[in-house]
Amino acid sequence: xKNINFLFLFCAIQVPLIAMEKSAIYTIPAxxxxxxxxxxxxxxxxxxxxKELGDHGIITSLVIRPDKNQRQVVPSxxxxxxxxxxxxxxxLEKDREFGAVTMMRADVSRALGGYHIPGxxxxxxGLRFGKKYLDTGDLVVIKSPQEEIKSILLKTLIPxxxxxxxxxxxxxxxxxxxxxxxxxEQGVARDGNxxxxxxxxxxxxxxxxxxxxxxxxxxxxxxxxxAEKDALIAQFHLEQVSAAWVEKSKALAEKLxxxxxxxxxxxxxxxxxxxxxx
Numbered sequence: 001x002k003n004i005n006f007l008f009l010f011c012a013i014q015v016p017l018i019a020m021e022k023s024a025i026y027t028i029p030a031x032x033x034x035x036x037x038x039x040x041x042x043x044x045x046x047x048x049x050x051k052e053l054g055d056h057g058i059i060t061s062l063v064i065r066p067d068k069n070q071r072q073v074v075p076s077x078x079x080x081x082x083x084x085x086x087x088x089x090x091x092l093e094k095d096r097e098f099g100a101v102t103m104m105r106a107d108v109s110r111a112l113g114g115y116h117i118p119g120x121x122x123x124x125x126g127l128r129f130g131k132k133y134l135d136t137g138d139l140v141v142i143k144s145p146q147e148e149i150k151s152i153l154l155k156t157l158i159p160x161x162x163x164x165x166x167x168x169x170x171x172x173x174x175x176x177x178x179x180x181x182x183x184x185e186q187g188v189a190r191d192g193n194x195x196x197x198x199x200x201x202x203x204x205x206x207x208x209x210x211x212x213x214x215x216x217x218x219x220x221x222x223x224x225x226x227a228e229k230d231a232l233i234a235q236f237h238l239e240q241v242s243a244a245w246v247e248k249s250k251a252l253a254e255k256l257x258x259x260x261x262x263x264x265x266x267x268x269x270x271x272x273x274x275x276x277x278x
Contacts, residue, residue, distance in 0.1 A: 025072045026116055030165035038171035043111045047177075049193035050128040050200055053105075056222045057127025059142070059215065060106040061115040065089070071116035076216040079151050079209045084121055098249050099158045099206025103129070103140065108178075108202050112170050120204050124221050129155075130200035139224040139232060140207055142215050150219060152211035152232060154241070157253040160203045161260050178203045181264055182271055210238045 029036065062077045064087040078085040083100040104120035105127065115123045128134075134155055142151040167175035176182040180197040187196030197203070224232055232238065 023072065023074060025066060025070055027069055028071055028117060028119070028169060029069055030168040032164060032168060034168060035171045036169045037113055039112055039174040041173060043113075044174060044177045045188070045190065046107065047111050047190070047195060047202065048105075048107050049190045049195050050130050050133065051193040053126055053128035055127070055133065056220065057124040059122060059217050059219045059221060060125045061109075061123040061217055062215070063115055063119060063121055063123070065119050071119055073116055076214050077121065078214050079153075079212045081209050081212055083209075087121065097208075097245075098252060099156045099160075099208060101153060101207040101209060102160065102204050103153075103207060104204035105129075105202065108204075112166075112174055117169055118166060118204070122215070122221075127221055127223075128200070129205050129223070132199070134201075134205070134223060135225070139210070139229050140205075141222050141224050141232065142213075143220045143222070145218060145220065149211070149232075149236075150215050151209065151213040152224075152236065152238065153207040154210050156206050156208055157249045158206045159253060159256055159260070160201070160206050161256075162197075162203050166203075179264065181267060208241075211236050 062074050064072050064074055064077060064084060066072055066086060067088055070088075072086075074086075077087075079101065082097075083089055087100070089100045101122065102120040103122040103124060104118060106115070106123045106125040109115045109118055109120065109123050112118055129140075136155055136157045138155045140153040140155060141149060142153070143149050162175045162178040166178070172182075177184045177188075178197040180187060180199070184197060187194050187199070189195070195202075233240070
C-alpha cells in the first residue's frame with residue numbers, strides 16, 4: 001500500500017473560504033437566476049488532478065442537512081444501514097435505498113467556497129474516486145487513526161451531477177467545470193495532468209452503508225477491491241445486495257443519466273445559439 005503521512009495531510013488542510021462555526025445551522029439559499037457567489041477560474045484551478053491523489057485519504061469535515069437549504073458542520077456523524085442520523089435524506093426513500101450518503105473531495109468543496117456549500121456529507125482529503133480508480137461495487141472503508149474499522153460503505157451506480165442549485169450558489173463556471181460542460185467539456189490541465197469533472201467525479205459519489213458506526217474528522221478512508229473486499233465481507237458478515245436491488249439501481253442510474261444528457265444537450269444548444277447571436 002502507498003504510504004501517506006496522514007498527520008501532514010490533516011495539518012495542511014486549508015480553512016474554508018467561508019468560515020463556519022461547528023454545530024451552527026446555516027441556511028444556504030438557492031434561487032434560480034440569482035448567483036450567491038461566483039466561483040472564479042482561479043479557485044477552480046486549485047482542484048487537484050488525480051495524479052496528485054491516491055487510494056487513501058482523511059476526513060476533513062462532516063456535514064448534515066437538517067432541512068431544505070440548511071447545512072450543519074458537525075464533530076461526528078452516526079451512519080446507520082439506511083442513512084446519516086440528522087440528515088434530511090433519511091426522509092427520501094430513493095436516497096435511503098440507493099445512496100443516502102454522499103462523499104466529496106475536500107479540495108473541490110474548498111474551491112467552491114467551503115465544505116458547507118455543496119452540502120455533501122463526508123469531505124475527504126487525498127482520496128481519488130474517479131472512473132479510473134473506483135468501480136461500482138468497490139468498498140469505501142472508514143478507519144480510526146488506530147486502524148479500527150468504523151464503517152464500510154458501497155459505491156453505487158447512481159451518478160452525482162452538479163445541479164441548478166449548485167449553479168445558483170456557485171455560478172455557471174463552477175457548474176460547468178464539475179459537469180465537464182461548455183469551455184470545460186474536454187477538461188483542463190493542471191501542471192500537465194488532466195482534470196475532468198465527469199471522469200474524475202468531482203461532484204462526488206453516492207454510497208450506501210453496509211456497516212454503520214460513528215465517524216469523525218481525522219478518520220482514515222481507503223478503497224477496498226477484489227481480495228481485500230472479499231475479506232472484509234467475510235470478516236464483518238456484510239449483507240450482500242440482492243439481484244433485485246442491482247436491477248433497480250441500474251434502471252434508476254440509466255434514467256438519471258438520460259435525463260442529465262438531455263439537460264446537457266439543451267444547455268449546449270443554448271450556448272451555441274448565444275454565440276451565434278453575438
